[in-house]
Amino acid sequence: MNLELLQNRLGHTFKDVALLQQALTHRSHSGLHNERLEFLGDSILNCVVATILYERYRKIDEGDLSRLRANLVKQQSLYEIAQRMELSQFLRLGEGELKSGGFRRPSILADTLEALLGAIFLDAGFNVAQDVIRAFYIPILDTVDPQTLGKDAKTLLQEHLQSKKIALPQYNVVATHGAAHSQEFEIECLVPKLDIQVYGRGRSRRAGEQAAAKLALEVALATLAKTPSGARKSKPRAAQLKLTGIATIQADGSSHSEPQASLDIVPKIESKPSLKQKSKPDSGNLVGENKAAIKFDLKSDLKTLSTDGVMVPPTGTISDADLSMEPQTKTV
Numbered sequence: 001m002n003l004e005l006l007q008n009r010l011g012h013t014f015k016d017v018a019l020l021q022q023a024l025t026h027r028s029h030s031g032l033h034n035e036r037l038e039f040l041g042d043s044i045l046n047c048v049v050a051t052i053l054y055e056r057y058r059k060i061d062e063g064d065l066s067r068l069r070a071n072l073v074k075q076q077s078l079y080e081i082a083q084r085m086e087l088s089q090f091l092r093l094g095e096g097e098l099k100s101g102g103f104r105r106p107s108i109l110a111d112t113l114e115a116l117l118g119a120i121f122l123d124a125g126f127n128v129a130q131d132v133i134r135a136f137y138i139p140i141l142d143t144v145d146p147q148t149l150g151k152d153a154k155t156l157l158q159e160h161l162q163s164k165k166i167a168l169p170q171y172n173v174v175a176t177h178g179a180a181h182s183q184e185f186e187i188e189c190l191v192p193k194l195d196i197q198v199y200g201r202g203r204s205r206r207a208g209e210q211a212a213a214k215l216a217l218e219v220a221l222a223t224l225a226k227t228p229s230g231a232r233k234s235k236p237r238a239a240q241l242k243l244t245g246i247a248t249i250q251a252d253g254s255s256h257s258e259p260q261a262s263l264d265i266v267p268k269i270e271s272k273p274s275l276k277q278k279s280k281p282d283s284g285n286l287v288g289e290n291k292a293a294i295k296f297d298l299k300s301d302l303k304t305l306s307t308d309g310v311m312v313p314p315t316g317t318i319s320d321a322d323l324s325m326e327p328q329t330k331t332v
Helices: 003-010 017-023 035-056 062-073 075-084 095-099 106-124 126-141 153-163 205-226
Strands: 170-177 184-191 196-202 247-249 255-257
Touching (some): 017 035, 017 106, 035 106, 075 106, 106 126, 153 205, 184 205, 196 205
Antiparallel strands (some): 170 184, 247 255
16 A cells, blocks of 8 residues: 555645544444544545635635535535545445445545545645635636536536426326336326426436436427527517507507507688678687787698687788777768
């Protein structure tokens, strides 16, 4: 067992080699094993990873930070780090564990890695342990998407469809295979709007749904990637209610003014009465300053109405004599 090689991979040389050996010892090997170091290393690992996430993702809320941390310190993540270090060749296992393939077991490798972190903390302090953990995780964080890390396939599919305003997928059990004690479920996943129908299998219904959701997400991403963003057909607008004198939008998009009913005023033209026949106007209508000449302004081809409702000629003025309230008599 070349412990110097392991220390080079860890990035730390132990002052107390006994701590390193204890960290590598499984309980099946001897009474002095690594479980207490594993407990310590687990706490240090969570603290350092939480600090890294807090400093790195300043706009992510507490819930998503917790999800990220849980995913980074879970057994599978630690197992993958241990595999890259080829930690299995340094384990100290009992005969039973060796025969059963314990050196390949993810739980044993993950626990041993945590025990090593605890041993580094006791040997050199928190800052050194923090540097080792950062060296493990910074390359990982450089390659992952914090918005999707730690989310299962069903969650990712649901969020993707909701972002496109597409109805949620449907999951159906279509068949079960195998004996009762080792059944395998075949699950159908449907996304009708995208014409997606895929199948997944798993040892449980949940596992089958996850497998089907993963396939459906891949198909959905490929389908939507092929669809141009402007491929939607615009629906023709129904013609709006026509109002007299107001431009309306037709189905073909043309805009024009089309009165529905004519509002032309057809006035009754009355000739100006002579002075003899002129009746006395309503009292108070044309007195004082109202006797001033009224000028007419024609703005269209319609005739302008006078103040008392009688049509008047388009031009000219009415003198004070014409507006006199007293009738005139002719001298013989």
